[in-house]
Amino acid sequence: MKNEHSHQTTKKFGMVINLDLCTGCGSCMVACMAENNVPFKPDETDKLKSITWMRVYRLTNGKPFPETDVCYLPRPCQHCEGHDGHSPCVSVCPATATDYDSLTGIVSQIYTRCFGCRYCMAACPYHARYFNWYDPVWPDGMEKYLNPNVSPRMRGVVEKCSFCYHRYQAAKDRAYVEGQRDIAEEDYQTACTQACPAGAITFGDLNNPDHAVYKLKQDPRAFRLLERLGTNTKVYYISSKDWVRKAGDNYLPDERPKK
Amino acid sequence: MKIDRRCFLSLAVGAGAGIALSPLPWKLTDDLSIWSQNWPWTPVPKRGEAKTVNSVCTLCPGGCGISVRKIDERAVKIEGMKTHPVNQGGICALGLSGLQLLYGPTRVKGPLKRVGERGKGQWMPISWDEAIREVTDKLTGIRKAGRPQSVAWISGAASNTLNQMLDRFSQAYGTPNGMRLPTLEDAYGLSVSLMNGGNARIGFDFEHAGYVLSLGAGLLDGWGSPVRMFKANTLWKTAGVKLVHVEPRLSRTAAKADTWISVNPGTEAALALAMAHVILKESLYKADFVESYTEKLMDGFRNIVLADFAPEAVAKVTGVDAATITMLAREFAKAKRPIAVCGRGQGTLPGSLDLFFATHALNALVGNINQPGGVWLVREELPSWPDVQPDSVAKAGLGYPRLDGIQTPARISLPNRFIQAVASGKDYPVEALLVIESNPLYTLNDTAMVRQAFSKIPFIVSFSSFMDDTAAWSDLILPNPVYLERTDDVVGVSGFPYPTIALSQPIVKPQCNTRPVGDVLLQIAKGLGDSVAAALAWKDFNACLEASLGERFKSLRKSVVWVDKAYKPAAWDEVFAAERFSFLPNGIAADAAFKPVGIPGDAGGFPLILMAYDTMRLSNGYIGNPPFLTKILEDTVLKQTDGLIEINPKTAKSLGFDEGDRAQIETPKGKAFVKVHLDDGILPGVAAMPRGLGHEAYDAYLAGKGINVNNLMASVNDPVSGFEAAWGIRAKLSKA
Numbered sequence: 001m002k003n004e005h006s007h008q009t010t011k012k013f014g015m016v017i018n019l020d021l022c023t024g025c026g027s028c029m030v031a032c033m034a035e036n037n038v039p040f041k042p043d044e045t046d047k048l049k050s051i052t053w054m055r056v057y058r059l060t061n062g063k064p065f066p067e068t069d070v071c072y073l074p075r076p077c078q079h080c081e082g083h084d085g086h087s088p089c090v091s092v093c094p095a096t097a098t099d100y101d102s103l104t105g106i107v108s109q110i111y112t113r114c115f116g117c118r119y120c121m122a123a124c125p126y127h128a129r130y131f132n133w134y135d136p137v138w139p140d141g142m143e144k145y146l147n148p149n150v151s152p153r154m155r156g157v158v159e160k161c162s163f164c165y166h167r168y169q170a171a172k173d174r175a176y177v178e179g180q181r182d183i184a185e186e187d188y189q190t191a192c193t194q195a196c197p198a199g200a201i202t203f204g205d206l207n208n209p210d211h212a213v214y215k216l217k218q219d220p221r222a223f224r225l226l227e228r229l230g231t232n233t234k235v236y237y238i239s240s241k242d243w244v245r246k247a248g249d250n251y252l253p254d255e256r257p258k259k
Numbered sequence: 260m261k262i263d264r265r266c267f268l269s270l271a272v273g274a275g276a277g278i279a280l281s282p283l284p285w286k287l288t289d290d291l292s293i294w295s296q297n298w299p300w301t302p303v304p305k306r307g308e309a310k311t312v313n314s315v316c317t318l319c320p321g322g323c324g325i326s327v328r329k330i331d332e333r334a335v336k337i338e339g340m341k342t343h344p345v346n347q348g349g350i351c352a353l354g355l356s357g358l359q360l361l362y363g364p365t366r367v368k369g370p371l372k373r374v375g376e377r378g379k380g381q382w383m384p385i386s387w388d389e390a391i392r393e394v395t396d397k398l399t400g401i402r403k404a405g406r407p408q409s410v411a412w413i414s415g416a417a418s419n420t421l422n423q424m425l426d427r428f429s430q431a432y433g434t435p436n437g438m439r440l441p442t443l444e445d446a447y448g449l450s451v452s453l454m455n456g457g458n459a460r461i462g463f464d465f466e467h468a469g470y471v472l473s474l475g476a477g478l479l480d481g482w483g484s485p486v487r488m489f490k491a492n493t494l495w496k497t498a499g500v501k502l503v504h505v506e507p508r509l510s511r512t513a514a515k516a517d518t519w520i521s522v523n524p525g526t527e528a529a530l531a532l533a534m535a536h537v538i539l540k541e542s543l544y545k546a547d548f549v550e551s552y553t554e555k556l557m558d559g560f561r562n563i564v565l566a567d568f569a570p571e572a573v574a575k576v577t578g579v580d581a582a583t584i585t586m587l588a589r590e591f592a593k594a595k596r597p598i599a600v601c602g603r604g605q606g607t608l609p610g611s612l613d614l615f616f617a618t619h620a621l622n623a624l625v626g627n628i629n630q631p632g633g634v635w636l637v638r639e640e641l642p643s644w645p646d647v648q649p650d651s652v653a654k655a656g657l658g659y660p661r662l663d664g665i666q667t668p669a670r671i672s673l674p675n676r677f678i679q680a681v682a683s684g685k686d687y688p689v690e691a692l693l694v695i696e697s698n699p700l701y702t703l704n705d706t707a708m709v710r711q712a713f714s715k716i717p718f719i720v721s722f723s724s725f726m727d728d729t730a731a732w733s734d735l736i737l738p739n740p741v742y743l744e745r746t747d748d749v750v751g752v753s754g755f756p757y758p759t760i761a762l763s764q765p766i767v768k769p770q771c772n773t774r775p776v777g778d779v780l781l782q783i784a785k786g787l788g789d790s791v792a793a794a795l796a797w798k799d800f801n802a803c804l805e806a807s808l809g810e811r812f813k814s815l816r817k818s819v820v821w822v823d824k825a826y827k828p829a830a831w832d833e834v835f836a837a838e839r840f841s842f843l844p845n846g847i848a849a850d851a852a853f854k855p856v857g858i859p860g861d862a863g864g865f866p867l868i869l870m871a872y873d874t875m876r877l878s879n880g881y882i883g884n885p886p887f888l889t890k891i892l893e894d895t896v897l898k899q900t901d902g903l904i905e906i907n908p909k910t911a912k913s914l915g916f917d918e919g920d921r922a923q924i925e926t927p928k929g930k931a932f933v934k935v936h937l938d939d940g941i942l943p944g945v946a947a948m949p950r951g952l953g954h955e956a957y958d959a960y961l962a963g964k965g966i967n968v969n970n971l972m973a974s975v976n977d978p979v980s981g982f983e984a985a986w987g988i989r990a991k992l993s994k995a
Contacts, residue, residue: 021493023479023511025875026891030352033887034336037304042959044890045898052891060939065907066521068939070514135300139958141770144333145358146304154298194338197349197489 009182012081012105013163014206014234015193016216017074019244021200024072028054031195032076034145035164037152039136051130053077053161054192061243071244074201076192077128077161078225078233079107088231089120089129097158105206105234106163114157121158125226126233129160163203164190185211206234223248223257307331313340313819315749315761316354317417317742318882319605320442321345321484322752322759323354324820327743327766334358334743334767339486344822345752345759346486353878354486356885360741361770363885365725365958367738369772377714378732387774390737395786397718398432401690402787407433407656409690413674415440415697415881418747420807421777423644424795425695428780430647431794432787433656436689438663438672440697441982443482443606444753445671449980450615451636453844455628455834458670459636462756463600465491467632470594472587473504474527474601474618479512481605481875483754501594503587505530508872508905508947509940520587521942524870524987526577527601528855530584531617533573536564537588538624544592545626552835553623553842559849560620560842567853578942596632597625603986604873604950606753607702607880611856611977611984616844623840629828635756636828642809650790662686664981675974675983678703681712691718694729695776696739698881701728701954704972704985705928722776727883731956740765740773748804748815758823760808762815775800847979859973860927860989867910869926869946869990871968877951884951886960895936902952902965903936904992907943911935914992923995924948924966926988928973931966932995946990 032038032054044050054076061069080087085100087107093099097113098120100106121129135155138146146152149166153159171187185204193203204211216222217236223245224233239245245257262270278284307330316323316337324343328336337357339350360366370390375381385393401410411434416422422439429437447461465471465488476482479492492515495502504516505527513519522530538544539561549556570581570588577584591597601618603610619634627633649657662680663673678699681689692713703709713719713732721733724741739745743766752759777800784795797803805812815821828834843849858868876892878884889897896903904924906916916922916935924933924946933948941947952965977984 020496023489023492023515023875025479025485025489025511026352026888027350027355027875029891030355030887031338031350033890034355034358040886040890040960043899045892045894047894050890056891058893063939065909065939065941065943066519068509070509070940072511072514135298138302139364141364142359142362143302143304144362145335146302147335148304148306148330152301152304154301194348195350195355197339197346197351197486199349199490199493 010103010207012206012234013204014079014105014213014217014236015076016202016213016222016236016238018200019071019073019237019239021198022056022072022074023198024056024058025197026056027195027197028074028192028201029056031191032161035147035191036150036162037146039138039152041134049133051132051159053130053159059244059247069241069243071239071241073237074192075126075128075225076235077107077163078126078231078235079105079163080231080233081105082230082232088123088125092119092123094119104168106165108165109158109160109162111151111153111157111159116156116158118158125229125231129158131158132156167191221245226250305330305333307333312764312766314743314764314766315819316357317747317749317763318353318357318878319481319485320417320444320753321351321486322749322755322761323350323484323486325350325354325357329766332767334361340819343820344757344824345484345755347490349486349490351485352875352888352891353882353885356887357743359885359887360725360882361743361767363958365883366741366771367724367726367730367736369738371736373734377734380731387772390735391779391782391786393735394720394737395783397691398783399787402432402652405652405655406690407652408435408659409688410434410693411436411438411662411677411689411691412693412695413438413440413697413699414695416695416776417749419750420748420804421695423807424777424780424803427644427647427794428784428791430649430657431653431784431791433649433653435657435659435661436677438674438677440674440702441609441671443602443609446602446609446612446615446980446982449671450612450619450844453847454616454619454841455636456838456845459638460751461754462635462637463598463754464632464635464756465598466494467596468598469500469596469632470591470598471495471500471502472591472597472599472621473502473512473516474531474599474614475506476600476602476606477510477512477604477873478504478600479515480510480873482602483606484752485875487752487755507870507942507945509938510872511875513940520579520583522577522579523942524868524945525855525858528611528614528617528853529568529573530577530579531599531614531621532564532568532853533570533584534588534591535617535620535624536568537570537585538592539564541589543589544624548626548628548831549624552831553840555841555843563849563853591621592625596627596630598622598627598633605879607873609980609982609984610986612979612982613853613855616852620842623842628840629831629834636834637751637756637758637826639750639758639760641750641807644806647794648790653790659687662689671980673976673981674699674703676976676981678709678712679974681715682708684715689716692716692720694719694721694723694733696722696881698723698727698729700732701967702880702969704969704974704983706967706970707929708974722779724773725883726956727881728954728956737779738771738773739776740769743767744769744773745775746801746804748808757826759820760811760815761820762804762808762812764816764819777803851979854978856975856977856984858987858989859975859985862989865926865989865991867944867946867990867992868987869924869948869968869971870987871950871972872947874949874951877949879951883954883957884961889960889964895938896949897952897965898934900964901934902931902948904933905936905938905941905947906992907941907945908937908939909943910946911937915994916992921995923993924971924990925993926971926973926990928988929970931971933966935992946992
């Protein structure tokens with residue numbers, strides 16, 4: 001996809017998640033659900049049907065007691081850039097319901113365009129996309145806490161993490177009203193980043209040398225998930241543990257990650 | 260006209276062509292696509308004016324500041340308060356789910372009176388006047404009959420003033436049986452007063468520690484102030500501060516620790532004392548502190564530790580080899596600003612004092628008391644209320660011994676012993692019980708006994724905001740507003756080393772027909788008259804808060820929190836001038852102080868040990884798990900309605916189990932059907948289940964899911980303090 005707005009500054013919003021700091025507490029998951037009006041059902045133990053834009057996985061090193069080790073890995077949508085915005089889900093969507101925004105690097109999802117074919121879910125290597133098998137139901141009175149900045153989704157459409165795009169819009173509006181040219185780093189932060197009690201998530205513009213993520217992504221311990229698929233994701237992970245970095249891609253038993 | 264084949268076909272083709280040429284199919288297709296994209300039943304959140312209101316979260320003793328985003332009158336999101344010194348903008352998963360509690364379906368909408376049999380769920384809505392009259396009449400009757408001692412209360416309230424008010428009510432009414440639910444704070448408080456002397460809250464200067472030894476404390480599983488602990492861990496990781504965690508199970512704390520030491524359950528104190536053995540033997544202790552400010556080391560503590568806690572002997576008990584113990588002891592003693600901490604899991608149960616004594620002794624050996632990066636003694640000074648003038652009835656009632664066996668005046672209470680006394684019916688009976696912000700029928704160990712005790716109490720009043728397990732079993736419910744609808748003061752933050760006072764603010768108008776417990780209590784007191792009315796003569800609970808916070812009340816309404824960040828703990832010369840630090844707790848026999856609490860049940864019939872653990876994804880106290888939290892629960896803990904029990908693959912192999920197999924877990928206290936989950940991160944021979952599942956009450960999002968592990972636990976009294984000290988129980992896992 002061509003960058004049609006090359007006269008504007010191209011941003012590339014991304015995340016760096018420090019797995020050494022993540023305690024797996026689940027705050028990011030709940031912060032996301034509370035911010036983005038993600039519904040819940042009486043039974044959410046079937047994790048294939050449980051909608052969690054942000055999901056914390058528990059990785060183990062597979063060693064027996066007491067050498068066992070565990071690492072928690074939060075997984076939002078990876079907002080793949082692929083080559084020139086050719087991300088796995090965008091390229092298969094027949095309805096143009098999901099698109100790669102070359103100005104922000106955010107992969108969008110437009111619910112009213114989506115007709116639920118779920119090609120994108122099959123194409124996504126990260127299981128970051130979820131299908132609404134049911135109508136969302138909030139118990140009587142609970143719809144009061146719904147956030148007006150995010151539309152609740154209906155049965156039959158796919159949804160996923162948007163990097164809290166509505167917050168970006170709000171930040172832009174605020175910056176415009178205040179007469180600023182550009183938005184500052186702290187003006188636009190995702191709900192999970194903001195909530196994380198361990199400060200494990202850093203969010204910002206990967207293109208901007210002044211943003212914390214710019215430096216962090218260059219950390220020698222940084223890696224991305226399934227990097228060799230060429231998805232060119234915008235979520236980086238940092239771990240000081242070899243086995244964790246190795247778990248980030250499908251390496252052969254005797255193969256080692258390049259870093 | 261005869262319809263032959265030819266005619267039929269031409270008609271059919273004609274009709275088909277006609278319909279195809281008409282706008283009908285296109286109109287229908289269009290309608291269909293419009294219909295399929297019209298979802299009038301999907302709510303559209305109303306827009307409105309946005310603003311943010313700050314308050315303090317009282318869902319746990321963590322005392323985090325919260326910023327609630329509001330759209331007009333709706334609260335839409337709870338976030339961490341950026342300027343709050345405890346959580347600095349971070350927030351935990353439970354705190355984030357708070358609005359589901361506020362707007363949730365399990366709230367009690369107004370005062371209810373039981374009409375059917377107890378626990379059958381048949382209620383009649385009544386007015387507040389009726390409800391208050393009902394309680395007042397009952398309490399007046401009991402008091403008139405000269406039995407005020409038979410009225411008891413159980414409180415898990417976060418509000419300092421409310422608890423103070425309850426104490427005052429007891430004094431004026433004449434009952435010694437006020438029960439606060441004790442936590443690790445109480446166990447720490449008691450060990451501090453027995454070793455340091457005086458009364459103080461214990462704080463840990465984790466942010467400046469150089470080495471952290473956690474003896475079973477779930478520092479990253481919700482211990483103390485959870486968000487603060489996550490932030491401290493981040494500091495440790497960035498600064499290279501070593502975290503050593505001792506626990507039989509690879510909890511989240513163990514997973515994040517630099518070293519995980521898996522010990523046999525319940526032997527953490529022995530490990531700590533073996534470390535003290537090495538430190539003493541190799542003279543690694545901090546001589547300037549130990550020599551000038553402590554006592555009973557050389558003549559008491561040293562003898563016990565050297566005689567009974569040699570690493571080789573302790574290795575057999577703990578399962579940690581002697582070399583590791585020695586290495587740990589050296590590391591700990593030689594580290595800069597080391598700190599040792601205990602309090603199992605989240606510390607919601609106090610635990611046995613031997614572990615607290617041993618941990619505190621370790622801290623004293625390295626001389627970190629009231630030092631940067633060490634253990635601090637903290638006090639929050641508040642104006643005190645005028646004394647109560649009890650009348651003769653009250654005096655007579657107060658003359659009775661407490662049912663939990665504590666000598667009055669008590670700073671601690673033992674609900675476990677109280678329940679045992681009521682269940683056995685040996686002493687005098689309890690005729691009325693007030694339950695405030697607690698769910699004893701669910702949270703106390705050995706729930707069958709709690710139920711038995713409750714069945715002997717003819718009048719149970721619940722002040723719960725939710726239809727929880729205890730409320731469902733009560734006779735009268737006088738619902739309290741939830742924490743986002745009321746004003747409460749929170750004095751001190753669990754484990755936080757700076758004096759802190761916070762005031763929660765009503766974020767939204769009460770959503771249900773509720774009244775704050777404090778207000779209701781004042782009205783009841785007024786109705787009771789006599790010395791009770793005189794002792795509780797405030798206009799309302801806010802006036803009461805003002806009386807206990809003084810000048811601060813007004814400023815806290817704006818600032819939410821006051822923290823003395825410049826606080827420096829008193830110097831050794833000052834603290835230990837009158838009384839030296841005692842390595843042996845004062846008034847406790849040396850051999851009793853460090854005696855471990857055994858595991859109930861016999862090893863023959865019950866070869867495994869079942870332990871209950873705490874997790875950030877399950878609220879296990881008065882607050883039932885909100886739907887979001889249950890949603891993020893792992894499917895290795897809960898699958899549909901089945902609770903999973905965690906065992907090591909080795910244990911599973913010896914018992915012939917595979918992942919997901921159905922099994923029956925049996926302890927001397929009960930049995931339950933579970934599914935088996937294999938995990939390498941648990942000591943073989945140990946089985947683990949989380950606290951917080953298996954509710955009988957609440958809604959479709961929580962009721963009937965999993966097993967309440969407290970049903971399977973026995974209540975064990977700590978021999979020194981009487982605190983609930985059960986950390987596990989013998990168990991048997993068989994095929995089902």
